[in-house]
Amino acid sequence: MTESFDEDNPSPILEESFHLVSKKNTVYKVKLSEKGLCLQKRYNGITKTQTVLLEDIIGCRCMRKGLYAQKCKWRPRINKKPLNNPLQVEENSSVLWDDSDISVWFHIYAYVMKKGKVFTQKKRERMVITLRFQSYERYDENLNKAQKWKVTLKYLMNSLHKGSIPACYFLSSDIKIGNKLLVILNPKSGIGKARDIFQSKVVPLLDEAEISYHLHCTTHAHDAQSLVRKENLWRYMRGIVVAGGDGILFEVINGIMERPDWSAICSQIKLGIIPCGSGNGLAKSIAHANDEPYDKNPVLVSALNVAHGNSTQLDLVRVETKHQVLFSFLSIGWGLISDVDIESERLRGIGSQRFTIWSVAKLIGLRSYKGRISYLPVAAHQLIAQDDFDARSVVSEDERRDSFYSVVSKKSTFLSVASSSYESLAEDAVKLYGPTSDLPPLSQSVPPSWTSIEGEFVLVHASYPTHLMTDCLFAPLAKLDDGCIWLCIIRAGISRPHLMQFLVGLSNGSHVKVPEAEMIPVTALRIEPESGQLTVDGEAINLGPLQAEILPSAIKIFARG
Numbered sequence: 018m019t020e021s022f023d024e025d026n027p028s029p030i031l032e033e034s035f036h037l038v039s040k041k042n043t044v045y046k047v048k049l050s051e052k053g054l055c056l057q058k059r060y061n062g063i064t065k066t067q068t069v070l071l072e073d074i075i076g077c078r079c080m081r082k083g084l085y086a087q088k089c090k091w092r093p094r095i096n097k098k099p100l101n102n103p104l105q106v107e108e109n110s111s112v113l114w115d116d117s118d119i120s121v122w123f124h125i126y127a128y129v130m131k132k133g134k135v136f137t138q139k140k141r142e143r144m145v146i147t148l149r150f151q152s153y154e155r156y157d158e159n160l161n162k163a164q165k166w167k168v169t170l171k172y173l174m175n176s177l178h179k180g181s182i183p184a185c186y187f188l189s190s191d192i193k194i195g196n197k198l199l200v201i202l203n204p205k206s207g208i209g210k211a212r213d214i215f216q217s218k219v220v221p222l223l224d225e226a227e228i229s230y231h232l233h234c235t236t237h238a239h240d241a242q243s244l245v246r247k248e249n250l251w252r253y254m255r256g257i258v259v260a261g262g263d264g265i266l267f268e269v270i271n272g273i274m275e276r277p278d279w280s281a282i283c284s285q286i287k288l289g290i291i292p293c294g295s296g297n298g299l300a301k302s303i304a305h306a307n308d309e310p311y312d313k314n315p316v317l318v319s320a321l322n323v324a325h326g327n328s329t330q331l332d333l334v335r336v337e338t339k340h341q342v343l344f345s346f347l348s349i350g351w352g353l354i355s356d357v358d359i360e361s362e363r364l365r366g367i368g369s370q371r372f373t374i375w376s377v378a379k380l381i382g383l384r385s386y387k388g389r390i391s392y393l394p395v396a397a398h399q400l401i402a403q404d405d406f407d408a409r410s411v412v413s414e415d416e417r418r419d420s421f422y423s424v425v426s427k428k429s430t431f432l433s434v435a436s437s438s439y440e441s442l443a444e445d446a447v448k449l450y451g452p453t454s455d456l457p458p459l460s461q462s463v464p465p466s467w468t469s470i471e472g473e474f475v476l477v478h479a480s481y482p483t484h485l486m487t488d489c490l491f492a493p494l495a496k497l498d499d500g501c502i503w504l505c506i507i508r509a510g511i512s513r514p515h516l517m518q519f520l521v522g523l524s525n526g527s528h529v530k531v532p533e534a535e536m537i538p539v540t541a542l543r544i545e546p547e548s549g550q551l552t553v554d555g556e557a558i559n560l561g562p563l564q565a566e567i568l569p570s571a572i573k574i575f576a577r578g
């Protein structure tokens with residue numbers, strides 16, 4: 018929320034005086050503009066103006082007071098006794114209304130930035146602004162007025178997202194054909210809390226944003242991939258979101274590339290992630306790119322991306338081995354970090370701590386691996402100077418004063434979901450589609466424009482977004498769509514203290530200053546290992562030659578942008 022004067026605000030589209038819930042005898046002027054909701058209070062000749070920014074609003078509802086609530090779909094949980102003056106969603110016709118109350122209650126749900134106790138820790142906080150329409154003598158007249166506000170606000174929110182939601186969305190909450198969200202939840206991801214996290218933290222937000230969704234809980238590995246391969250994804254124009262770790266998103270992306278309509282899906286259907294895994298590298302990278310206070314509440318920040326519906330482009334990398342082609346969004350690794358990733362799986366129950374504990378163990382029994390690494394460097398003019406890196410952990414604070422009209426509530430209710438039903442597109446065996454390669458085949462040598470290094474390596478690891486995991490800022494200069502693979506090479510011979518400095522520095526990006534760590538932006542690479550473990554997006558693949566090439570801006574990902 019910002020405090021501002023009238024001249025900062027564009028001319029209002031709607032303007033009205035409201036009786037606010039918490040101060041029934043005080044009249045406030047409320048203006049709705051392209052900037053957001055401007056609330057103006059005049060007292061003792063002084064005008065106080067506050068604006069709730071449009072990008073902080075995720076939804077709104079018109080409600081009516083009902084006599085009982087057994088069948089209602091929604092009511093504010095702050096009212097714990099359902100029979101005691103409940104408020105109902107006006108669209109629900111199955112309740113008895115309190116005819117003596119002709120007012121319509123208009124709720125606006127916003128998640129505003131708030132200063133934390135420690136100045137570096139901003140956080141988003143839920144705010145419900147309640148406006149009561151009661152200027153007409155009849156309920157339906159008040160409803161008409163409230164609906165006008167609702168439709169206008171929804172229209173403005175959609176304009177913010179560059180018209181990504183079909184116009185029919187605004188006609189009625191029932192007309193959302195083909196505009197559902199598909200949620201794929203891995204109940205086994207991370208420490209096994211994805212189901213609880215989704216129900217308690219994400220569903221209330223989807224409800225406030227009036228996003229209807231279809232939930233699929235995976236039952237086994239590769240379930241998500243085969244679902245995405247077979248399902249009619251055009252029913253989910255709102256997007257596809259995984260509630261899980263990076264591994265489940267990897268399955269979704271690779272499932273899409275097994276469809277003949279992969280190209281249209283990549284360009285038109287947004288993908289998203291609610292972080293419930295142990296690494297959560299992409300969710301953190303998206304928040305980092307938008308300066309969002311992720312660490313305070315990772316699930317809220319990520320779920321708000323989905324509720325807002327805004328998206329940004331994300332690079333993918335096409336990875337080819339002798340046996341398979343994979344589409345990767347996070348990393349390729351060989352050596353120390355891959356070993357930690359794979360071997361620490363046995364400590365999955367302790368969450369992300371497993372990576373730290375296993376890194377220390379690997380440092381004690383340090384190994385190096387023989388092989389060859391070749392790469393095509395990014396053209397010099399595309400490079401960004403390393404000096405430009407400015408640790409973004411310290412972020413500017415937006416002032417926000419506690420509001421006289423806000424209702425902050427941690428609790429809410431949620432809609433139940435229907436059981437799964439799939440529409441099969443094809444019964445044929447799995448066939449790979451997706452972008453083809455511009456590189457020479459693995460059986461041929463790399464072109465002369467490439468650089469090749471043969472020898473012993475402690476680690477060879479490449480990342481495309483900034484973070485490999487929540488607390489691992491591997492490629493500080495990376496952007497989500499910079500067209501770069503950020504390749505890090507450490508050759509054998511590095512001292513243990515320097516390697517320790519490298520591993521510790523991964524948490525804030527200072528590892529790039531360790532002299533033995535070469536960080537090279539490339540557009541393609543080839544690894545020819547003789548031993549060790551190879552990983553793609555943190556998952557082990559068969560040891561053997563591997564080559565990779567960047568696919569710039571290949572998919573759309575939910576992000577505030």
Ligand SMILES: Nc1ncnc2c1ncn2[C@@H]1O[C@H](COP(=O)(O)OP(=O)(O)OP(=O)(O)O)[C@@H](O)[C@H]1O
Pocket residue numbers: 203204205206207208235236237238239240260261262263264265266268293294295296297298555
């Ligand atoms: N129901 C299930 N039971 C067992 N395994 C599953 C199930 N659903 C998916 N999987 C597999 O679990 C793997 C890991 O899942 P996911 O990425 O969600 O969690 P994670 O490994 O804890 O998180 P991260 O990838 O961020 O470290 C996936 O690659 C998938 O193949």
